[in-house]
Amino acid sequence: MPRRNSNRQIHKSLPPKIPKIDNETVIDPFTNEEATLTQILRSSAKKQYICPGCNQEIMVKTTHFVVVPKRYPADRRHWHSACIKKALKR
Ligand SMILES: [Zn+2]
Numbered sequence: 001m002p003r004r005n006s007n008r009q010i011h012k013s014l015p016p017k018i019p020k021i022d023n024e025t026v027i028d029p030f031t032n033e034e035a036t037l038t039q040i041l042r043s044s045a046k047k048q049y050i051c052p053g054c055n056q057e058i059m060v061k062t063t064h065f066v067v068v069p070k071r072y073p074a075d076r077r078h079w080h081s082a083c084i085k086k087a088l089k090r
Contacts, residue, residue, distance in 0.1 A: 026067065029053075029087035030077055033069040037084070040064050053083030 021039040028035035030052050042063045049058045058064045058078055065084045068076040079087070 021065070026088055028067045028069050028077075029084075030067070031069050031072070031075060033071055033075075035067045035069040037088075038066050038068070039081075040066055040078070049078035051080045051083050052077050053079055053087050056080070 020041065021037060024037045026035055026037045027033070040063065042061045045058070045060055045062055045064060048060055049064075050056070051058050051064075058080055062080075064081055065079045066076055067079060067084065
């Protein structure tokens with residue numbers, strides 16, 4: 001078998017699909033508490049929420065994010081994808 005020098009190519013074949021964000025630890029921009037960030041895919045988004053970033057509704061069947069403070073899980077908040085990305089950027 002011919003030896004192929006393909007080690008450098010590994011990172012070039014990543015799938016174009018963006019992986020789902022699940023249980024990523026972040027600092028909740030709303031409460032400043034350590035929280036978990038989870039993406040809610042549109043197929044699982046069955047309720048309407050108010051986004052704390054812009055005070056607009058997150059419509060049903062919209063991919064968005066939920067931020068769950070670790071100490072106060074009841075204070076979870078749902079954010080638009082764009083709003084949470086803006087809020088998490090320092
Ligand atoms: Zn928003």
